[in-house]
Amino acid sequence: MARYLLFLLLSLLSVNVYANIIVTVDKTEGGAADATYSFTIHGWGEVALPNPCYGNNSCSVMINHRHKEDNTGGDAHSAWWGGCVSTSRSVTELGECLASTEPKFKAGSGGKLITPFISQTRHLGPVVVKECVGMFWALNYATRGGGLLPGSVCAEAPPPLVKCDFINNIEIEHGQVSSSELDGHNANQTLNISCTSDAQSTIYLVGGSDGRLVLDENSKKLYSQLTLNGIVMRGEGVPLHLNKGLNDINVGSRIMYLGNLESGGQFSASGILVLSLH
Numbered sequence: 001m002a003r004y005l006l007f008l009l010l011s012l013l014s015v016n017v018y019a020n021i022i023v024t025v026d027k028t029e030g031g032a033a034d035a036t037y038s039f040t041i042h043g044w045g046e047v048a049l050p051n052p053c054y055g056n057n058s059c060s061v062m063i064n065h066r067h068k069e070d071n072t073g074g075d076a077h078s079a080w081w082g083g084c085v086s087t088s089r090s091v092t093e094l095g096e097c098l099a100s101t102e103p104k105f106k107a108g109s110g111g112k113l114i115t116p117f118i119s120q121t122r123h124l125g126p127v128v129v130k131e132c133v134g135m136f137w138a139l140n141y142a143t144r145g146g147g148l149l150p151g152s153v154c155a156e157a158p159p160p161l162v163k164c165d166f167i168n169n170i171e172i173e174h175g176q177v178s179s180s181e182l183d184g185h186n187a188n189q190t191l192n193i194s195c196t197s198d199a200q201s202t203i204y205l206v207g208g209s210d211g212r213l214v215l216d217e218n219s220k221k222l223y224s225q226l227t228l229n230g231i232v233m234r235g236e237g238v239p240l241h242l243n244k245g246l247n248d249i250n251v252g253s254r255i256m257y258l259g260n261l262e263s264g265g266q267f268s269a270s271g272i273l274v275l276s277l278h
Contacts, residue, residue, distance in 0.1 A: 001230070004099075006134065007222075009120060021041070021044055021045070021091075021095070021134070021135055021151050022041065022042035022043045022045065022096055022115075022204070022274070022277075023039060023041050023042070023133060023135070023150070023152065023154075024039060024040045024042065024155050024208050024263070024274075025037050025038070025039050025132065025133050025155045025156060026038045026039065026040060026262050029278070032126075032127045033124070033125060033126060033127070034122075034123070034124055035123045035131070036120050036121070036122050036123075037065060037120065037122075037123070037133050038118075038119075038120050039063075039118075039119065039120070039121065039133045039155065040116055040117065040118045041063070041113065041115050041116065041117040041142070042061040042115060042116050042206060042274075043115045043207075044092075044095030044096075044098075044113075044115060044207055044246075045062055045092075045193050045206070045208075045209060045235070046092050046209045047078040048090060048091075048092065049090065049091045049150040049151050050089065050090060050091070050150070050206075051088045051089060051093065051094045052137050052149070052150065053081075053085050053086050053088075053094070053137055054086060054088065054089050054122075055084045055086060056139065057081070057082055058081065058139060058140050058141050059081060059085065059137060059138070059139055059274040060079045060080060060081040060085070060088060060139075060141055060142050060143065060146070060240070061079070061081070061094065061098070061120065061135065061136070061137050061140075061149060062076035062077070062078065062080075062135070062136045062137065062138065062143065062146055063076060063077040063078045063079075063113075063119075063133070063134075063135060063136075064076045064077065064121070064134070064135075064136040064146060065077075065121055065123055065132060065133045065154070066129055066130070066131055066132050066134070066148075067123065067129070067131065067202055068127050068129060068145075069126075069212055071129065071147070071199070072101035072136075072145045072146060072147060072197045073136045073138075073144060073145050073146050073147075073150070074123060074125075074144060074145075075122075075124075075143070075144045076142075076143045076144055076146075076159070077119060077121040077275070078111070078113070079142070079143045079251060080097075080098055080113075080194045081141055083097075083099060085096035085097055085098075089165050090271070091149065091151045092259075093152055095113075098112065099112055099113055099115070100112070103278075104196065106128070106266055108198065112250075121122075121133060121156050122273055128233065130153075131156075132154025132155055132156040133154060133155050133235070134148055134149070134152045134154040134155060134177050135149040135151075136146070136148055136149055137149045146231065150247075155276075156278055160268055162195070162196060162197050162199050162277055163196045164193055164194065164195040164196070164199055164275060165193070165194050165195075165278060166191065166192070166193055166273075166275065167192035167193065167194055167246070168191065168192050169180050170189050170191055170273070171189065171250055172187050172188065172189050172224075172253045173187060174187045174213055174252065174253065174255065175187075177255070179257075182222075182255055182257040183255060183256065183257035184254060184255065184256075184257075185254070185255040186252060186253065186254050186255075187252070187253050188250055188251060188252040189250075189251050189254065190248050190249070190251070191228075191248075191249040191250075191251045191273070192246060192247070192248060192249075193246075193247045193249060193275070194245065194246050194247070195242045195244055195245065195247065196242055196244065197244045198244050198278055199213055199241075199242045200239070200241060200242075200277070201239070201241075201242050201275055201276060201277050201278070202236075202238065202239050202240070202275075202276045202278065203228055203233075203237055203238050203240060203249075203273055203274065203276070204233075204237040204273070204274045204276065205226060205233055205237075205271050205272070205273060205274075206224070206271060206272040206273075206274055207270065207271035207272050208269075208271045210233075210234055210235050211225060211226050211232060211233025211234050211235070212224065212226070212256070213226065213269035213270070214269060215255075215267040215269045216250055216267055219251070220236050220255070221257065221258035222257055222258070222259075222267060223255070223256040223257070224253045224255060224256070224269060225252065225253070225254045225255075225256055226238065226252065226253060226271075227250075227252035227253075228249055228251060228252075229249060229254070230250070237276070244278040245255065250258050251273075
């Protein structure tokens, strides 16, 4: 009977983020009518949603900030159109397109979006809506306005007087497990988060897909499904209320085994847990 040695390593990052297109707003500078948002696009995960620009050569994709009461954007930081922007069928393919070095890639004002992408964008004028930074799209070669791209959400700046930090690193070990016990095998660790005051938060997984980490990259038949306090992690993250002081969060790993691995051995995976305050 084959035996498997399994463990997961989760790195920790305390910033503002969302789901599959991982965007954070790290700092806001200036006043309400003239604000500069420092942001990072950490990665572009798998987003199994249709690309709204597919088949339309005049459709543009932008890094932008929510600016108007109807939730449309302001002046874009960067914009892309043409080429594989309009031939990518899914948002996943679109992310590959924006980072592409192939000649068919045709940029507007944006160049290549290679993550991590770190920059700043600026808001001018009165504030009429809760502002945030994300990926937008619009028709007619637009470099302003537009709506939110499927799979993205606006990342808001964290509250100025609230700070939460991860205290410990997480390594979950399943130990040696036989093939008959593999599917559904559980292991867990405690994650400690310290906050200066009560806070509403969401925790996301970067480096996985829909809250799952691949343990066997070759066959892709062995996964870990992560949970936080018993809640299954998905692309939209897990919302948590955090109290002032120390918070203990149970991080669980449940093995999903699709069968037919050639042999036993040692398997591991790693990901990043990201904390968003809002």
